Amino acid sequence: MNRREFLKTMFAAGAFAPFARLSAVTGLGALPEAIRSAGKVDRRRYKNTGTTLPMLGFGMMRLPRLSDGSIDEKTASEMVDKALKCGLNHFDTAHMYHKGESEKFVGKVLSRYPRESFTLSSKMPWYARTPEGVEKIFQEQLTRCKTPYFDFYLIHSLGKRNWATAQRLKTYEFLERMKKEGRIRHLGFSFHDKPEVLKEIVKAKKWDFALIQVNALDWKNYRSKEQYEILTENGIPAFVMEPLRGGSLVRLGKHAETILKNSNKEASVASWMFRYVGSLPNVLCVFSGMSRMEHLEENIKTFTDFKPLTPEERTTLALAIGSYEKGLAVPCTACRYCLPCPAGVRIPAIFSIYNEYKLQGNRAEFLAKMKALPEGSGPEECVNCGKCMKHCPQHIRIPEELKKIREDFAKG
Numbered sequence: 001m002n003r004r005e006f007l008k009t010m011f012a013a014g015a016f017a018p019f020a021r022l023s024a025v026t027g028l029g030a031l032p033e034a035i036r037s038a039g040k041v042d043r044r045r046y047k048n049t050g051t052t053l054p055m056l057g058f059g060m061m062r063l064p065r066l067s068d069g070s071i072d073e074k075t076a077s078e079m080v081d082k083a084l085k086c087g088l089n090h091f092d093t094a095h096m097y098h099k100g101e102s103e104k105f106v107g108k109v110l111s112r113y114p115r116e117s118f119t120l121s122s123k124m125p126w127y128a129r130t131p132e133g134v135e136k137i138f139q140e141q142l143t144r145c146k147t148p149y150f151d152f153y154l155i156h157s158l159g160k161r162n163w164a165t166a167q168r169l170k171t172y173e174f175l176e177r178m179k180k181e182g183r184i185r186h187l188g189f190s191f192h193d194k195p196e197v198l199k200e201i202v203k204a205k206k207w208d209f210a211l212i213q214v215n216a217l218d219w220k221n222y223r224s225k226e227q228y229e230i231l232t233e234n235g236i237p238a239f240v241m242e243p244l245r246g247g248s249l250v251r252l253g254k255h256a257e258t259i260l261k262n263s264n265k266e267a268s269v270a271s272w273m274f275r276y277v278g279s280l281p282n283v284l285c286v287f288s289g290m291s292r293m294e295h296l297e298e299n300i301k302t303f304t305d306f307k308p309l310t311p312e313e314r315t316t317l318a319l320a321i322g323s324y325e326k327g328l329a330v331p332c333t334a335c336r337y338c339l340p341c342p343a344g345v346r347i348p349a350i351f352s353i354y355n356e357y358k359l360q361g362n363r364a365e366f367l368a369k370m371k372a373l374p375e376g377s378g379p380e381e382c383v384n385c386g387k388c389m390k391h392c393p394q395h396i397r398i399p400e401e402l403k404k405i406r407e408d409f410a411k412g
């Protein structure tokens with residue numbers, strides 16, 4: 001079935017019925033209560049257009065789960081309702097989040113609302129193998145999300161290798177066509193590689209926005225500053241991912257946390273981190289994957305009447321981050337440049353487990369996490385080939401560090 005036939009079938013089958021029905025019935029003057037009372041979270045304007053986005057976007061990759069690992073739809077729906085009530089009306093999903101269930105959940109939960117009352121982003125994964133595969137995935141995403149269009153659409157996780165694949169498959173050209181046909185409103189990409197590669201991608205095509213990793217630790221270590229500046233110089237608004245670096249930046253260790261508490265007794269560590277990225281003027285929206293209602297409520301608070309960091313607070317945060325870095329056993333930034341390891345070692349995952357142990361001192365947790373590593377991916381697999389070290393921007397002596405961790409783990 002080609003694209004045109006597919007969309008015809010979708011409309012005929014009523015796949016977009018909630019959208020059509022709500023638009024027709026409610027119009028803009030009769031929105032549900034959740035939307036009428038929206039408007040607390042601060043918003044930023046997309047370039048000089050009428051489109052605005054909440055400064056905080058709801059990342060749908062770490063939704064609450066039930067004990068069998070499936071999405072806890074009841075809690076997640078309540079969180080979405082709460083978000084919309086508070087003006088947090090941008091949602092970000094991807095084909096692979098929750099093994100495809102995130103997009104389906106998004107379709108289910110958001111189709112209860114008028115389509116124009118929220119904005120939605122999703123992403124073309126890197127595992128499409130043919131141009132037909134790209135098209136098929138995109139159509140599947142529209143179906144899953146029960147939407148006739150994406151407000152923001154990204155090519156997922158571009159770096160040198162994925163950019164080469166995208167060029168070979170002519171992914172950009174297909175998505176550009178979708179934009180012309182109204183299936184995409186803004187076209188961008190998410191990025192994980194060095195600034196040099198980012199420059200190349202930015203110059204190659206016309207992009208409406210880009211999603212990069214920015215947080216208080218990676219600004220320097222991961223060269224996020226350079227990435228942010230490349231986007232800014234090229235007039236490309238930045239979306240931000242990993243503001244808490246996968247949650248690791250809310251546990252900074254006793255010393256660093258005391259520095260922050262001494263400056264502001266009330267503020268949580270997470271709020272410092274969010275204020276850090278929100279203070280950057282070219283950041284349009286900060287994505288946070290929230291899995292608990294308390295996280296959502298706290299983050300909404302941070303982005304309501306948002307206060308950028310003062311120069312004094314910047315100094316305080318830099319001190320805390322400096323102390324945190326010193327406490328790290330291995331200065332790994334999880335950039336993943338060292339991967340893939342030919343022996344299958346999960347290098348950044350192992351370093352992250354070890355760092356957390358050294359910061360928090362919880363040995364039982366360290367042992368449990370090491371045991372939970374998939375077979376064939378632990379530090380004992382390292383054959384000392386040295387390949388990884390050639391790519392590590394932190395110049396970490398990776399095989400030596402792995403050996404140390406292996407020996408520590410062996411003590412039990």
Ligand code: SF4
Pocket residue numbers: 340341342343344345347381382383384385386387388389398399402
């Ligand atoms: S030195 Fe060890 S960890 Fe690094 S690439 Fe070789 S086998 Fe993998």
Ligand code: SF4
Pocket residue numbers: 331332333334335336337338339347348351391392393394395396398
């Ligand atoms: S070991 Fe080095 S290259 Fe690998 S993730 Fe850590 S910092 Fe990046």
